[in-house]
Amino acid sequence: MDESSETAPLLIPRSRRNSNARVSWNQSPYIGGQLEILERRGSVSDNYEVNNLGRRDSSINGPHFGLDFESENIPLSSDRRGSTQYNAINSSSRPRSPLATTIINAPLREARSTRVLSDRFESLDYDLVENTLLLKEEAQQTFVRVNRIQTQKWFVMFLIGAVVALIADMVVIVVDEISEFKYGRLRDLFDRCSTTSGDCLVQPLGLWILMNILPVLIGSVIVVYMSPAASGSGVAQVKCFLNGVKIPQFLRVQTLIAKIVGMVGSLTGGLAVGKEGPMIHIGAIVGAGISQGRLGPFDFHVFENFRSDAEKRDFVSAGVAAGIAAAFGAPVGGVLLILEEGASFWNQSLTWKVFFCSLVSVFTYNSIIGVYLDRPGDLSNSGLVNLGVMDNMSYLVYEIPIFLLMATFGGLLGAIFVSLNVWLTAFRHKHITSRVARVLEVVLIAAVSATVGFLLIYFIDDCQMMRDVTPQRTVQMLCSDGEYSTMATMLFQTSEKSVRNLLHDAPGTYKPITLGAFVIAYFFLACWTCGSWIPSGQFIPGLLIGAGWGRLVGIGVMRLMPGVSIDPGRYALIGAAAQLGGIVRMTISLTVILIESTGNITFGLPIMITLIVAQWIGNWFNSGLFDVHIKLLRVPLLDWEPPPLSSHLTAKDVMSYPVYTLKTTESVGAIVDLLHKVTHNGFAVVDEGELRNPLSDEPDTFGQMRGLILRSQLITLLQAKVFDQRLDIAAVRKRLNIQTFRDAYPRFPSIKSLNVTEEERRYTMNLTPYMNHSPYICYLTTSFPRIFKLFRALGLRHLVVVNNRNQVVGMVTRKDLAKFRVEMHRGKIKVEELHISNELRATTLTKGFP
Amino acid sequence: MRYYPWFNQTIRRISSLVYLILAFGFCTAKVSLSDIVSITKDLAVDWSHLTPFLACGEDGNQIAANCLRPPTSDSHTQTDDVHPDDPQSIRPDPSLLSRRVAKIGACQEYLTIYGGASSSFLGCAVNFSRPILLCEKCVDQYLHSQEAHIDYSEAMNEDGISCQDVVYGSDLIEVVDRINTSITALWDNANCAYCFNSYSISHGTVVYEYSENLITFTRKHQNLSECFNHNGIKLDRLLNKMENLTNATIVCEECYPMYKDLTDFFLKNYTEDISRTCMDVVDLMNQTRRMWSRYFRCQDRNPDMFYVWTVVIVIFSSTVVFYIAMLFNSTFEAYVIRGQARLLPNPVASGGGSYRNLSASTADLSYQSYAPL
Structure with a gap:
């Protein structure tokens, strides 16, 4: 096998396996190096007990590198010293120890296998680099300027809220108009063609399919070809971002355009999607974009103080809250969602600003919608309450058990939804990879949605007398004159209006068969649509499915208790809450969102209970939809808390060793070569000194720690050519201020775009003024939970490990911590150690092994 | 104190x-x-x-x-x-007493007249409540009652106080007002004003003119009823008992043109704004439709479904074919695992006292820093 190709095989070739020392590692595939599996595996046994978290057994002998596998069908080699014997794991002569056996090759064939983390995600830099430039800038600042920056922050928050609301308004209005037109034409055609003399029923079907396919095609093409990061819901990526992971392409302007166009396409295309998830993503992009003061290549040179990851994170969370506020009309719910997701960096002043932002968003949104609905200035219009104001929201104590049962059912259905969707998304990742295929899939989904809708209308014979509804808004289909088909009425409107109708219609509007068929069909359609390459929100589908079967339960209760007058709309609301809670497993923010959307707080307690129970039931089986998508994306996410019972692990066990270091005065050539060689982002800056201590038993150190410098800083310095040997070095140094570093943010040029002449390679650079003098450190003996908490709470990207003489020994990054993942499955805690991979690669592996 | x-x-x-x-x-x-x-x-x-x-x-x-x-x-x-x-x-x-509590006196007369007129209207309305014909048939009584009410409210008693003040000032349940409100509400909810071109009353004489649409509609409905009668169906006003369903199919065929005529006329003229439609017409139309569809079961909606099924089958099968084709297009076999640099304990010593670097031979170590020039 060709070892130097990009698609290098997983096997360690025989020639290199003989010596137990000649292993080269730390060579990332980006530079065409070889890849080897040098992962030490913690546990081999089937029962993933917690105490197997890499506890070392002293009986290990020799370098053991290996992986373990779940499936025992894969032919493996179990070998200790690099012999060429390949045995199956079961037939290993060695007794199974709880430690790693040497198994060389582990093709984790399952696409669904989430035991791998992807290498392409990097952390955000929340840590402020405190170097002399920062001090210089701060020395020139006055309190007046500090005040001005604070005022700017409020102003930016206002702008974010207003812009997000404007975008939401625009989308809603456009979708409404197009839907009105589309469904109006369909209604006419249906009525005309369903008579015996008309006899052209294929025409409305064809038109429906066409009117579904067209917007979806446009949206999907734009998403797939312009910015694939705009597909899906976006909530998963926002969660990752708030956790501190940089998702590529997530906050770009082209993603924004693709998201908006795609959202309009998917909503007008009649897919089983909502607009809330995409609004969250759009809010995040708007928040990031406005706060940076630049739009793509145009730099407006405003808000230059906010050009850092930490500030951007605050504005992104404000944008997310504004997105929810505009989508649901729920400002407090938006703030709570951010709190639920990003609590590690939360503080009170941020709460206030984010709340202000979401209020501005709601206010702007309501004003414009009021004008659109011909009631300008009437901001207390109840029509603006998203799901309609529900009166008569009383409930009695004997209804609570019914609500609990509904919550259980919602949790179960949600778990089923999530697992089906996981399977489907894994299939998509693995099999549907060409762009044409992706667009084609979405188009097929649109066509099938239309067909299924038509079949529902045709087969479900639910005809209601026309009351005060004019014939323009109803479809007669195959009903007799003077009646209309409820199924058609439910399908020929946007999903939000359907939810609203299910919550508010009078008892007796729907027959059970209508609701049952609709729920089943919509459930599978929503599950199928989620994850396809078009912007799709999952909130409204969850609400709609739940409202459907909730109303069914309400009808059932009505039949069971004939004397009592029961409003099935309340059961629809509880069902909606249960289903959505079962799918997304968000509790507090969802409660508040639902309370605010329905304008009624009396029902807050049942909704809360429902959501909590649904979440518990759902978590018994699997994680929420967004968490599962994050796992499928292989994002190295850090939990809220360190894995339990992991105090025996110390920094020694998880750190990267050895470390790439730079001296305080380093040659340019060395720096450039290092930057080319590795993809690391942070380098410890050390004093010159001995690199290893051959007489000691301690691990070799890399010098006395002086600081930490980032790749972005190095590249900026190289670009500015801050070389010591330059004649005008003093002037260059004087010119250099922190703004230079900020200007290059966020897309720093890559090292490949830099040109360094041969002579310049011999120059040196003094890194001391620019490095971070006091990076966060930990000691060799710091326990794993402590490192985890430090990392998580401060949002670090690198943590330097030093020994008791302040010499650099190792480095801890996010992936080292995220490798230990805690999972709760069927009530049991499971901690597993994950592997790092850089991509799902199409390899040329043959079936057998050499 | x-x-x-x-x-x-x-x-x-x-x-x-x-x-x-x-x-x-x-x-x-x-x-x-x-x-x-x-x-x-x-x-x-x-x-x-x-x-x-x-x-x-x-x-x-x-x-x-x-x-x-x-x-x-x-x-x-x-x-x-x-x-x-x-x-x-x-x-x-x-x-x-103070002037705020006045006497009824001469207003009693007006009250009696008003009572009589309103009760005759209410009686007429109930009489013609099924099917709703109160607009057409009770316009007389309605106008009389309205006139009586106006008379009563404009009249004055001998103290110079208007009757309305007199009655209103000493009446907690406002009987006259409520009755008047319900009468006008009944008339307005039935949108009776839109059944007429004009109606008026002066000194007890009522003059009204039906709108042309109403006249045409009534005529077309008359045609339909004649067709029913012709085929032996007797239309009971209340539709309680209907006999003789055996020639339902004949009725469906024969009376279909008249029914279609009526329906088309109704759809064209009466469905723009439901709040401006004479309820007489709407109710009669509903009743006719119910009779037509539920009672006679004249089915008008039986389109041919061949092309529909073709399209449906094409769509579903293309979806299945797509996914099966995609199943063969597998793009990856395995993950490419990246090794991570780690420190391992020296296996010889128990308890992990000393540490050994992974790469004992330093020859081709690639992590070394470069010495400066």
Whole structure:
């Protein structure tokens, strides 16, 4: 096998396996190096007990590198010293120890296998680099300027809220108009063609399919070809971002355009999607974009103080809250969602600003919608309450058990939804990879949605007398004159209006068969649509499915208790809450969102209970939809808390060793070569000194720690050519201020775009003024939970490990911590150690092994 | 004597409160001084004459001839034996009352006329409630009742007070108003105004003209009914009992053109705005439709579904074919695992005392820093 190709095989070739020392590692595939599996595996046994978290057994002998596998069908080699014997794991002569056996090759064939983390995600830099430039800038600042920056922050928050609301308004209005037109034409055609003399029923079907396919095609093409990061819901990526992971392409302007166009396409295309998830993503992009003061290549040179990851994170969370506020009309719910997701960096002043932002968003949104609905200035219009104001929201104590049962059912259905969707998304990742295929899939989904809708209308014979509804808004289909088909009425409107109708219609509007068929069909359609390459929100589908079967339960209760007058709309609301809670497993923010959307707080307690129970039931089986998508994306996410019972692990066990270091005065050539060689982002800056201590038993150190410098800083310095040997070095140094570093943010040029002449390679650079003098450190003996908490709470990207003489020994990054993942499955805690991979690669592996 | 300062203080407080209220009233209500004087005089007079009535409530067992008890049958009263009150006997002397409680007098006549007119309208409306024909048939009575109401409200009694004030001022349930409201509401909800081109009443003569649409509609409906009768179907007004369903199919075929004519006419002229449609027409149309579809079961909706099924099958099968094709297009076999640099303990020593670097031979180590020039 060709070892130097990009698609290098997983096997360690025989020639290199003989010596137990000649292993080269730390060579990332980006530079065409070889890849080897040098992962030490913690546990081999089937029962993933917690105490197997890499506890070392002293009986290990020799370098053991290996992986373990779940499936025992894969032919493996179990070998200790690099012999060429390949045995199956079961037939290993060695007794199974709880430690790693040497198994060389582990093709984790399952696409669904989430035991791998992807290498392409990097952390955000929340840590402020405190170097002399920062001090210089701060020395020139006055309190007046500090005040001005604070005022700017409020102003930016206002702008974010207003812009997000404007975008939401625009989308809603456009979708409404197009839907009105589309469904109006369909209604006419249906009525005309369903008579015996008309006899052209294929025409409305064809038109429906066409009117579904067209917007979806446009949206999907734009998403797939312009910015694939705009597909899906976006909530998963926002969660990752708030956790501190940089998702590529997530906050770009082209993603924004693709998201908006795609959202309009998917909503007008009649897919089983909502607009809330995409609004969250759009809010995040708007928040990031406005706060940076630049739009793509145009730099407006405003808000230059906010050009850092930490500030951007605050504005992104404000944008997310504004997105929810505009989508649901729920400002407090938006703030709570951010709190639920990003609590590690939360503080009170941020709460206030984010709340202000979401209020501005709601206010702007309501004003414009009021004008659109011909009631300008009437901001207390109840029509603006998203799901309609529900009166008569009383409930009695004997209804609570019914609500609990509904919550259980919602949790179960949600778990089923999530697992089906996981399977489907894994299939998509693995099999549907060409762009044409992706667009084609979405188009097929649109066509099938239309067909299924038509079949529902045709087969479900639910005809209601026309009351005060004019014939323009109803479809007669195959009903007799003077009646209309409820199924058609439910399908020929946007999903939000359907939810609203299910919550508010009078008892007796729907027959059970209508609701049952609709729920089943919509459930599978929503599950199928989620994850396809078009912007799709999952909130409204969850609400709609739940409202459907909730109303069914309400009808059932009505039949069971004939004397009592029961409003099935309340059961629809509880069902909606249960289903959505079962799918997304968000509790507090969802409660508040639902309370605010329905304008009624009396029902807050049942909704809360429902959501909590649904979440518990759902978590018994699997994680929420967004968490599962994050796992499928292989994002190295850090939990809220360190894995339990992991105090025996110390920094020694998880750190990267050895470390790439730079001296305080380093040659340019060395720096450039290092930057080319590795993809690391942070380098410890050390004093010159001995690199290893051959007489000691301690691990070799890399010098006395002086600081930490980032790749972005190095590249900026190289670009500015801050070389010591330059004649005008003093002037260059004087010119250099922190703004230079900020200007290059966020897309720093890559090292490949830099040109360094041969002579310049011999120059040196003094890194001391620019490095971070006091990076966060930990000691060799710091326990794993402590490192985890430090990392998580401060949002670090690198943590330097030093020994008791302040010499650099190792480095801890996010992936080292995220490798230990805690999972709760069927009530049991499971901690597993994950592997790092850089991509799902199409390899040329043959079936057998050499 | 000890309480004297407290008492003084209370008096002072109450009087200042009263001054405050009067000043407030003075400023806000722009009540002039003369108004205050007259109001207080009225209040004093009323008080002197109403105290006997008020005294009834204080002592529940007191039965006095001048106590007004409401003639209700439910047991809200405190005493067992209730004297049915005789309004005439206990009505106080009108001349002693203030002008706010006036006498009925001549208004009674107008009230009687109004009562008669409104009851005739209500009777007519109930009579023609199924099917709704109250617009067409009761327009006479409606206009009479409206005229009577206007007469009554404009008339004055001998004291120069309008009858409406008289009745309104002493009537807690506002009987006349409520009845008038329900009559007008009935007329408005049935949108009767849109059944007519014009209607008017003057001095007891009613003049009205049906709208052309109504006339045409009635005629077309007449045609349809004749067709039904012709085929032996007798239309019962209330549709309670319908006989003779055996020639339903014949009816469906023969009367279809008339039915279609009627329906088309209705859809064209009457469905733009439901709040401006004469309810007579709508109700009659609903009834006809119900009869047509539910009773006769004349099916008009049986389109040919061949092409539909073709399209459906094509779509579903192309989806299945797509996914199966995609199943063969697998793009990855395995993950490419990246190795991570780690420190391992020296396996020889127990307890992990000493550490050994992974790469013992330093020859081709690639992590070394470069020495500067």
